[in-house]
Amino acid sequence: MQVVELQNFMAEKKDEFALLKWTTLSEANSDYFELLRADEKDFKPGIYEIIATVKAKGNSVTTQLYSVIDSSVQKNLTYLYKLNIVDRDKSMRESNNIRFVNEEEKYELFTNYPNPFYFNTVISYTLAKSGFIDINISEKCTGTEYLKLNQLEQKAGNYSFYWQPFLYPNDEDSIVLRPGVYTVKIATVDTTMTLDMILNFKFKETDCKIPLHVIKTDKNGKFEIDWKWFQEFTHFFRIAENGQVLGQFSYGESGEIIARKLLSETNMSKKYLLGRQSLTIDKSNAINIKLIMKEVNVTK
Numbered sequence: 680m681q682v683v684e685l686q687n688f689m690a691e692k693k694d695e696f697a698l699l700k701w702t703t704l705s706e707a708n709s710d711y712f713e714l715l716r717a718d719e720k721d722f723k724p725g726i727y728e729i730i731a732t733v734k735a736k737g738n739s740v741t742t743q744l745y746s747v748i749d750s751s752v753q754k755n756l757t758y759l760y761k762l763n764i765v766d767r768d769k770s771m772r773e774s775n776n777i778r779f780v781n782e783e784e785k786y787e788l789f790t791n792y793p794n795p796f797y798f799n800t801v802i803s804y805t806l807a808k809s810g811f812i813d814i815n816i817s818e819k820c821t822g823t824e825y826l827k828l829n830q831l832e833q834k835a836g837n838y839s840f841y842w843q844p845f846l847y848p849n850d851e852d853s854i855v856l857r858p859g860v861y862t863v864k865i866a867t868v869d870t871t872m873t874l875d876m877i878l879n880f881k882f883k884e885t886d887c888k889i890p891l892h893v894i895k896t897d898k899n900g901k902f903e904i905d906w907k908w909f910q911e912f913t914h915f916f917r918i919a920e921n922g923q924v925l926g927q928f929s930y931g932e933s934g935e936i937i938a939r940k941l942l943s944e945t946n947m948s949k950k951y952l953l954g955r956q957s958l959t960i961d962k963s964n965a966i967n968i969k970l971i972m973k974e975v976n977v978t979k
Contacts, residue, residue: 715763807869812831816864
């Protein structure tokens with residue numbers, strides 16, 4: 680009579696292979712285990728075949744651990760596994776089957792959210808294998824590093840973390856980054872992933888009663904803005920989340936500012952292309968609409 684108390688039977692991904700593990704709480708007159716595998720198609724099992732035979736403990740009243748690596752699995756296929764538990768008198772019983780999906784390994788660095796961002800943003804990535812990684816965040820135009828994590832040990836899986844470049848203004852280690860493009864780089868033994876993030880700035884008006892408000896962006900860096908009228912030589916200050924003034928923006932003509940796009944950047948200034956929609960009515964009451972583009976330098 681066969682007496683084997685099987686505690687668990689499981690399959691997990693081990694690099695590119697399947698690792699099958701099972702545990703017995705006790706055994707009496709056990710001889711060996713047969714590990715069987717079948718392909719699954721349309722949620723139906725194929726023919727089970729023996730892929731490994733493992734010698735049993737025989738007689739035991741303590742926990743026994745067994746494992747087999749199936750190195751013949753193929754990517755993007757699903758398999759079913761089960762055990763035949765064979766006694767010394769050749770009596771046998773089957774375990775329940777377990778399912779293993781051998782998904783293709785992926786390394787992926789996702790677009791941060793939100794992007795552009797003002798205060799903090801979430802960076803998410805997927806690791807196909809366990810190991811050590813390096814995470815680096817730097818300003819794209821200068822290469823200055825603002826986050827550097829070396830030899831961070833992580834298992835295969837999905838990860839997310841917040842990046843908050845604006846710290847509390849009373850903190851001695853506080854830093855306030857200037858608006859611009861920042862690059863995230865995650866390096867593993869197998870690959871390097873990079874992502875560009877846009878750190879935007881908030882406008883704070885001083886001479887105008889109605890504040891300027893950014894409403895949406897697109898991939899080309901164009902920023903659409905609510906239609907507002909401004910007085911001539913109206914000044915706007917770039918304000919960080921903690922209230923620190925990062926620089927001054929000015930527009931020297933009356934009109935509606937409807938868009939801006941960063942053209943170039945130096946250590947001292949940024950050059951923007953601004954769009955202004957002008958509307959006039961002539962003597963015959965005809966409406967004339969013009970879109971005027973103008974380059975403006977912003978002092979840092």
